[in-house]
Amino acid sequence: MLGLNKKDGTLLLIVIGLTLFAPFLLNPFPVESELAQFNAGYPDLMQRFVIFGIFAIGFNILFGLTGYLSFGHAAFLGAGSYAGVWMMKLLSMNVIPAIVAAVIVAGLFSVLIGYISLRRSGIYFSILTLAFAQMSFALAYSVLTPITGGETGLQLSLDDPRILTGGAEGGNLPVPSLFGLEMRDSFDLVLGSWLFTFNVGYYVCAIIMIAAFYLAIRIFRSPFGMMLRAVKSNQQRMSYTGLNSRPYTLAAFVISGMYAGLAGGLMVSMDPLAGAERMQWTASGEVVLMTILGGAGTLIGPVLGAGFIKYFENIFSKINDQILHGWFAFLPDGLENAMVALVHPFIGKGWHLTLGILFMLVVIFLPGGLVEGGQRVGRFAFRRRNKKAEGAEAEGAAKQPAE
Amino acid sequence: MGVLEVKNVGKRFGGLQALGNVNLSVKENTVHAIIGPNGAGKSTLLNCLIGKLIPDTGSVMFDGQSVLGRKPHEINQMGISRVFQTPEIFGDLTVFENVMIPIFAKRDGAFRMHAYESVSNERDITEAAERMLEDVNMLDKRHVQASSLSRGDKRRLEMAMCLSQEPKLLLLDEPTAGMARADTNNTIDLLKEIKAKRNITMAIIEHDMHVVFSLAERITVLAQGTPLVEDTPANIKGHPKVREAYLGEAH
Numbered sequence: 030m031l032g033l034n035k036k037d038g039t040l041l042l043i044v045i046g047l048t049l050f051a052p053f054l055l056n057p058f059p060v061e062s063e064l065a066q067f068n069a070g071y072p073d074l075m076q077r078f079v080i081f082g083i084f085a086i087g088f089n090i091l092f093g094l095t096g097y098l099s100f101g102h103a104a105f106l107g108a109g110s111y112a113g114v115w116m117m118k119l120l121s122m123n124v125i126p127a128i129v130a131a132v133i134v135a136g137l138f139s140v141l142i143g144y145i146s147l148r149r150s151g152i153y154f155s156i157l158t159l160a161f162a163q164m165s166f167a168l169a170y171s172v173l174t175p176i177t178g179g180e181t182g183l184q185l186s187l188d189d190p191r192i193l194t195g196g197a198e199g200g201n202l203p204v205p206s207l208f209g210l211e212m213r214d215s216f217d218l219v220l221g222s223w224l225f226t227f228n229v230g231y232y233v234c235a236i237i238m239i240a241a242f243y244l245a246i247r248i249f250r251s252p253f254g255m256m257l258r259a260v261k262s263n264q265q266r267m268s269y270t271g272l273n274s275r276p277y278t279l280a281a282f283v284i285s286g287m288y289a290g291l292a293g294g295l296m297v298s299m300d301p302l303a304g305a306e307r308m309q310w311t312a313s314g315e316v317v318l319m320t321i322l323g324g325a326g327t328l329i330g331p332v333l334g335a336g337f338i339k340y341f342e343n344i345f346s347k348i349n350d351q352i353l354h355g356w357f358a359f360l361p362d363g364l365e366n367a368m369v370a371l372v373h374p375f376i377g378k379g380w381h382l383t384l385g386i387l388f389m390l391v392v393i394f395l396p397g398g399l400v401e402g403g404q405r406v407g408r409f410a411f412r413r414r415n416k417k418a419e420g421a422e423a424e425g426a427a428k429q430p431a432e
Numbered sequence: 433m434g435v436l437e438v439k440n441v442g443k444r445f446g447g448l449q450a451l452g453n454v455n456l457s458v459k460e461n462t463v464h465a466i467i468g469p470n471g472a473g474k475s476t477l478l479n480c481l482i483g484k485l486i487p488d489t490g491s492v493m494f495d496g497q498s499v500l501g502r503k504p505h506e507i508n509q510m511g512i513s514r515v516f517q518t519p520e521i522f523g524d525l526t527v528f529e530n531v532m533i534p535i536f537a538k539r540d541g542a543f544r545m546h547a548y549e550s551v552s553n554e555r556d557i558t559e560a561a562e563r564m565l566e567d568v569n570m571l572d573k574r575h576v577q578a579s580s581l582s583r584g585d586k587r588r589l590e591m592a593m594c595l596s597q598e599p600k601l602l603l604l605d606e607p608t609a610g611m612a613r614a615d616t617n618n619t620i621d622l623l624k625e626i627k628a629k630r631n632i633t634m635a636i637i638e639h640d641m642h643v644v645f646s647l648a649e650r651i652t653v654l655a656q657g658t659p660l661v662e663d664t665p666a667n668i669k670g671h672p673k674v675r676e677a678y679l680g681e682a683h
């Protein structure tokens with residue numbers, strides 16, 4: 030299918046299925062139920078799942094394949110965001126110019142930063158990218174205020190020119206759209222006590238993520254992707270084999286920078302506001318966590334990692350003591366309070382603690398990330414089924430598909 | 433004039449003069465062995481040829497052009513491939529990929545942005561890689577991750593990687609060290625076969641005299657960073673200075 034082998038084709042189909050049916054999959058609990066707070070199927074969060082998925086897929090092309098760990102990729106996301114908002118201020122509220130400009134600006138920016146940072150490798154490369162990103166953040170916050178909006182961020186205003194569509198009609202700020210289709214438009218489907226929301230913006234992002242994922246598979250399976258893995262494996266051997274690793278790493282860096290820019294462009298297409306904090310090192314660190322948590326160097330890992338972290342950030346942080354009391358209400362009062370006090374540090378603002386612990390557990394016990402976890406479970410289930418079906422004979426055969 | 437001309441090359445590491453004043457001329461289409469005790473500077477000499485080290489003095493000419501001042505990948509693209517003393521392979525990649533990469537480098541040069549094609553559609557590359565693996569008897573291991581190969585297999589793989597580039601000059605740094613006798617003989621046969629099939633010049637560093645005398649047409653004896661003698665294998669065998677300085681010690 031589409032020039033992919035069977036395994037990759039299946040993977041692509043799974044991703045397509047998961048993203049297109051996400052409004053159903055993420056809202057498994059009835060609206061009025063206790064568990065409704067675990068529903069993640071609202072537009073804002075679903076958009077963030079796929080946008081950060083794109084960010085992580087791109088980051089993985091650099092980090093997962095070449096092993097070069099950038100701590101500054103948020104700078105490209107931020108640059109893309111600013112470029113996107115500017116397009117909406119200057120040209121029109123159509124998201125296409127915003128997204129295209131975001132990718133181009135982030136690409137150019139990453140050529141510059143990549144060219145300099147890639148003169149070093151290992152920890153020095155990481156530090157250089159971190160320094161550049163922090164510098165960009167500081168500049169966006171202060172000196173570049175005319176371009177970035179400084180502390181308040183860059184936002185639309187009524188007197189923006191918007192030369193393609195003319196200025197604002199009436200007294201309201203215009204909203205981003207795709208040829209008249211507004212990003213914020215949603216269709217609610219009520220089935221019994223379930224509610225499913227289908228949002229235009231989400232589906233725009235989802236289709237772009239599927240395309241971005243497909244492109245990543247092609248890159249992974251291309252000679253270029255093989256060379257990137259060779260960089261990670263043995264750069265010495267590569268140069269004594271007649272290959273110049275510098276342009277390969279730079280190309281990977283720029284591609285991943287463009288993915289970050291695409292994510293930034295989509296972010297402002299959903300909500301036309303760009304702030305400097307998007308470039309801060311915590312944002313760069315987040316995509317590193319997503320990629321490692323999901324499984325660096327695997328195709329699907331970064332998407333899983335992005336979904337996992339964004340789910341935690343939004344759902345776990347919403348749980349408060351009152352909800353806990355509800356959960357433990359069946360216990361005697363003293364025990365109830367004790368349990369609430371025990372769980373309290375891990376929820377609400379403490380979600381970082383939970384995430385941190387989970388991250389450590391994954392890194393220690395599943396160095397290949399969630400993908401490795403999934404593979405282990407799959408292998409285990411496969412072996413058991415085979416044993417049951419065909420007895421000891423099947424053991425040898427079970428090993429092969431696991432490889 | 434040889435295809436490789438090393439003139440007055442010297443290299444110092446701190447207080448140690450690893451190479452004194454090395455002159456070496458390797459004739460086209462010959463197998464030239466460099467022998468000498470451990471620490472004689474043999475590997476250092478090869479490092480100076482492939483751009484891993486820059487000599488302090490002297491010149492290195494290959495095919496009429498200086499290699500000094502060129503980057504390692506440029507020197508390889510001139511037609512020099514090297515098998516290292518400790519195997520340098522792509523450990524994370526499969527055996528098959530290890531052999532495909534040098535073939536890509538040979539066909540496409542130091543960099544080519546082919547990010548959308550599929551490796552498996554590159555018929556000419558995959559077929560050449562299969563043929564090469566067949567020649568070194570490793571086709572059955574094509575899907576094995578290279579880092580999990582035995583030491584002998586790693587060496588054979590590295591040799592296959594270098595040979596698949598069809599270099600003009602092949603540098604071999606102790607290619608049979610750590611190999612079983614049978615594998616050593618296979619390696620000798622493979623190199624002889626390659627030599628008979630097409631034009632190739634080889635410079636080989638080797639401790640195993642069986643390998644040296646089976647392959648070499650010229651031998652240079654290096655001791656303490658300077659060439660002692662250079663002659664034909666027959667003359668080297670009987671040379672009193674060599675027996676004393678090297679052969680006596682090695683056996």
Ligand SMILES: Nc1ncnc2c1ncn2[C@@H]1O[C@H](COP(=O)(O)OP(=O)(O)O)[C@@H](O)[C@H]1O
Binds near residue numbers: 448469
């Ligand atoms: N990179 C280096 N730095 C310092 N000393 C080195 C280096 N490479 C080799 N040497 C020293 O140079 C001498 C020659 O080493 P080498 O060329 O490896 O010898 P051979 O290959 O003939 O056994 C040895 O004494 C070795 O310790």
Ligand SMILES: [Mg+2]
Binds near residue numbers: 474475605
């Ligand atoms: Mg040596």
